[in-house]
Amino acid sequence: MSNAKPRDLCERTFLFACDIVRFCREVAKEPGAPRQIAAQLLDAGTSIGANTEEARGAYTRREFASKNSIVLKECRETRFWLRVILATGLAASETVTPLLGEANELVGIFTATVRRSRLPIAASKLLVFLFVVLVLTFSLSF
Numbered sequence: 001m002s003n004a005k006p007r008d009l010c011e012r013t014f015l016f017a018c019d020i021v022r023f024c025r026e027v028a029k030e031p032g033a034p035r036q037i038a039a040q041l042l043d044a045g046t047s048i049g050a051n052t053e054e055a056r057g058a059y060t061r062r063e064f065a066s067k068n069s070i071v072l073k074e075c076r077e078t079r080f081w082l083r084v085i086l087a088t089g090l091a092a093s094e095t096v097t098p099l100l101g102e103a104n105e106l107v108g109i110f111t112a113t114v115r116r117s118r119l120p121i122a123a124s125k126l127l128v129f130l131f132v133v134l135v136l137t138f139s140l141s142f
Helices: 009-027 033-056 061-088 093-118 121-140
Strands: none
Touching (some): 009 093, 033 061
16 A cells, blocks of 8 residues: 555545455465465455445435445455464565555544444534534634
8 A cells, every 4th residue: 555545435445455456466376275365355355445436326324324334344354354364474464564554544434434424414413513613612712
């Protein structure tokens, strides 16, 4: 993963999927368990981007939350397989660590996204209102 991460989640998850594909090609060169684990990681890691694209096209807030829940689940599975690869030494830690770091960041991003999207609209508007009041109160005190 490059240092400058795109702000657009579809682009970011696309780049992550590309990194996962390149990584899995290397791990899968060894037969047996490494190849099977690489296949599992490939499925989960590329699914993140595909489901992010689907979430972007959601028609309703409920559908958006549902699609992003799937993304979050795939992020966590990807993180799991990367941890297995790291713990068993199937790949060099210099190669796995950046992918694991990005997987951790994506878990955080999509956890927040799912939580926010599941809030009732009135509750989310109330949170925005309270935030604005707090910011105004804080800024007026200085």
